[in-house]
Amino acid sequence: MRGRIAVILMAALLMLYLVLVTQLAVRLLAVDNGVSKALGIALIVLPLLGLWALIAELLFGIRSERLVRMLDASGELPVDNLPKRTSGRPERGPADEEFPRYQAEVEADPGSWKAWFRLGLAYDASGDRRRARQSIRRAITLERAA
Structure with a gap:
């Protein structure tokens, strides 16, 4: 459950960042200066790429979690009995x-x-x-x- 809360929090923070960057981009596009317009265009592209990456990662997580539930329900999910490091990762x-x-x-x-x-x-x-x-x-x- 903590993992989901962390994902939701990080996604919300990323969305806030993307909104703020988009607002800055719109303001830069309104300035009558070539450099400002170029920066505005770049700042429009970056939030779009960030949004695409966020959606792709969330879909990957949702779909892979669904497959885990399906394997677990059928009893085919491998048992995690590997020794662990202090970080929790398997040796x-x-x-x-x-x-x-x-x-x-x-x-x-x-x-x-x-x-x-x-x-x-x-x-x-x-x-x-x-x-x-x-x-x-x-x-x-x-x-x-x-």
Whole structure:
């Protein structure tokens, strides 16, 4: 629950920032100066990119959370029994030892969103966040296509 509250708070703060930057951009566009107009245009583009990133990340979180609930309901969510560091992240050695099992599962059935999602969790436990997100995105795409 604390995670959701943090996400809502950060999203609200980002929205406030985007609104303020957009207001500044509109004021700069009203000034009769080439440099001011160029800055105004740049400040219009940046909030649009920020809004797009915010929406994309929120959708990723909502969709991946939905897949977790589906796997949990079917009893196919891997049990998180890896030893943890003081930060709460899994220790890399034991996570790396379990990784080949999930990779083999994807190789055996590359069309399974469940296998891709579990591979994403294994990547995350091993500390490879970029590949974890790619695998989970692939799982979301496969599940939505099914």
